[in-house]
Amino acid sequence: MGEFLSLREAVARYVEDGQTLALEGFTHLIPFAAGHEIIRQQRRDLTLVRMTPDLVYDQLIGAGCARKLIFGWGGNPGVGSLHRMRDAVENQFPRPLEVEEHSHAGLAERWRAGAAGLPFGVLRGYVGTSLADHTKTIASISCPFTGEELTAVPAINPDVGIIHAQQADRDGNVMYWGITGVQKECVLASCHSIVTVEEVVDELAVRTGGVVLPAWAVDAVAVVPGGAHPSYAHDYSDRDNDFYAAWDPIGRSRDAFAEWLAGVVEGES
């Protein structure tokens, strides 16, 4: 019910080993601080869902938190590869990583179905590609009216969905704007949800295209200014493109990553 908690409390209360977890945010509003808190609390055997794993999942995978990744595009946008993810897939380091691979359109439909309380979604997708040969969660379905064949994908319903937003009001209602991604679906499809926010305000902003989540649809709200860095919060911060570039050599080297990880684990939540 939009309860204000510290990030540490929120993660401690809702995130458990073995769960299916989603930290969403499409380039914008990626909940990095929450990811780091999960690393600090040493959660393990997580199934991580995200359309674009981005650095935040490279970090969680490199830290050994994940046993499975459900994703659509695993790169460092504008820079190159996610090397911790590749090391896990190619060399099983630091542990094997099972991969369930979809397209973005397919994952978006899986999120929609999850938020809508349906067991599956339908799209024009995957046809003629190799994805269906390797991903069990892609099936064929016939239109009962026209007989046309389409593609079905199962709903995603994580145990915990985590997003970052610009604002919460004092009642715990949450608002974000700019590129809004699949965050509404992530929160609504998940059994529990945590939202980190830039700040608490008396009145939510007025923004065309802004999304408001009522307090009762969110479990915990944690005030974490800058909680999306090196991603950004529209009207609050800019994307730290330099950090994304600087991540490449860190992620590329197991040693450099271990050093980065030690810094996070020692950090304050």
Added chain:
Amino acid sequence: MGEFLSLREAVARYVEDGQTLALEGFTHLIPFAAGHEIIRQQRRDLTLVRMTPDLVYDQLIGAGCARKLIFGWGGNPGVGSLHRMRDAVENQFPRPLEVEEHSHAGLAERWRAGAAGLPFGVLRGYVGTSLADHTKTIASISCPFTGEELTAVPAINPDVGIIHAQQADRDGNVMYWGITGVQKECVLASCHSIVTVEEVVDELAVRTGGVVLPAWAVDAVAVVPGGAHPSYAHDYSDRDNDFYAAWDPIGRSRDAFAEWLAGVVEGES
């Protein structure tokens, strides 16, 4: 491409006898002026789609424009029956009216499927009701992953979709806010679309929850201030509840309706 036309030109160019037509707007922003123009241009044999027929369809049905109605709730909100619609269904006056009846949730899903370019949509609906016994466009569908039975409904894709909005900018981009209904779906699901607007502005308003339709997704824009009366345009006018009440005796009597109709036909577009 968001071409500015007079309402008369827009209806003359896009609306033809025998088409499937939708005038949408959920209590708010109902395109009454466009409905009256269709009456004036004496279009016939239309299949009319609308979640809530409201007075605008009572008028089109009473004027003899419709041969079929696809709908979810056909009443005068807060007042009572739509008597022209009842006269058509119960007494085939002024002509028989075929009825295809759904729930609002089912129609919303049909609109979504139509806008999404899918032949059908899926919902948890209709189970245990008599609707499926009388409406052919309700079918059962199995989840390919869980085996669960759900309900499928076919997409709606009208020839022309018509809505009313608060604003267009000079490029023909359209914006509306307040209760936004299924208007986006109506415009995107239709082959052609006409939008009547309260006014043309230099810059579209900034409103949380506002919907913007880019000019290239709309065919014609017609400036018709008050074009939603007796429905309303949020921040421009109030709902004329008195007119809704006053409609009851007009719609109830064939003669009173004929008199009202004569006034509309003589009116200017």
Added chain:
Amino acid sequence: MSRGNDNGQWTSDEMMTVAAARELGDEAVCFVGIGLPSTAANVARRMHAPNAVLIYESGCIGSRPDHLPASIGDGVLSESAVANVGVVEIFSYWLQAGRIDVGFLGAAQIDRFANINTTVIGPYDAPSVRLPGAGGAPEIAANCGEVIITLRHSRRAFVEELDFVTSLGHGTGNGCREQLGLRGQGPSAVISDLGVLRPDPATKELKLTSVHPGVSVDDVRDATGWDLQVADNYEVTPAPTFEELTVLRKLKAVS
């Protein structure tokens, strides 16, 4: 027909509205139809349920109207809402997903298992009365945690058999909803201008559990089109309090 109490301090419609309002728990998330359901929900919000969340199918989430709307699409519902979403979203992400605790429905007719007809009287293809139809009700009845139904008592409204099942209540009785895979528990109360009926836990057939002040059990039986069961320990509904009436009348006055 509007019964009042002995000294005319309130009408039977007011009793019905107040009794319906009392059903709504604080913090309940409630899908509200227009008319009496909306009135009752707004009375409840001003009385014992200040944190109840009112959701209208027009896409308004958390509306706090300062007067009663004439329709489910009035501007006041949108303006006073915490969030406004489209109609596709309200039905799929909010109602269908099982996020709503209580659905508040009106009805033209119900049967002993609280199934609802708002579609036709008589044969579907040649109806004697064409009613408005389904609207949001079938999926509200299917997907809300529980459903509260309000309608005035008469033999034409409380009928032995429905000509059309628009919205499923308890179907053919206990276990029926589960068998059909419906998630919500179905109707938990039917509130009329004469009393309150609740489903028997064992059979799901409606039983008279309370009569409004000044109404006898026979009055209710006479106005019911089937052989109405009466709970052994049926009660008399507490009369509307002064505060309830004040809130209700103030709401009505400014609408």
Added chain:
Amino acid sequence: MSRGNDNGQWTSDEMMTVAAARELGDEAVCFVGIGLPSTAANVARRMHAPNAVLIYESGCIGSRPDHLPASIGDGVLSESAVANVGVVEIFSYWLQAGRIDVGFLGAAQIDRFANINTTVIGPYDAPSVRLPGAGGAPEIAANCGEVIITLRHSRRAFVEELDFVTSLGHGTGNGCREQLGLRGQGPSAVISDLGVLRPDPATKELKLTSVHPGVSVDDVRDATGWDLQVADNYEVTPAPTFEELTVLRKLKAVS
């Protein structure tokens, strides 16, 4: 490897970008991937296609960025857009519904029928290289009216056989897309740093239709992993104009 023209006035990457930009018609509605596609689309918008509509899968419709975004989710795309919608909507209501004329894609590998691999090199379960994966590409390739692909020429990129088909081009050749029920026409051009390849209308196999200035047909054949067909009337791509280079470099400079 970056080839330039004789006197170093432009690089082969610039030639590739400019050639890609020229493919975009004015008023085209274009779904843009990040990197070279985004650069090319933004050059086109400043040159011959001022009314082109740029759509990014992050939900930005009609973006008019004043500098090149580093990702498909940069703030400038949202701020300069006519409309911002969610990712579910951009894929379903806009891409899937067939509203997009042109899809602009990059690729790690393609084959002779312009099928695309961006997933793995080597066996799927034990890849020698794990590439980023599908992202939006499979449905962009399926549902846009036509598709333009850009990638640098090499035998590792233009391969005889793909290890994985991430996004379908012309499948196994003429008629394949129609048989699979795909709505879009598929790839209409592959633009590399060496030349332009277009599908033969009869077979849908890619044919070299133009070589960039300073590039020979043998250069292109040497850098192609299959026996590349060459159009009888192949041309030399017009070199980047002064204006094209000015626009491109100005865009790059501020990003």
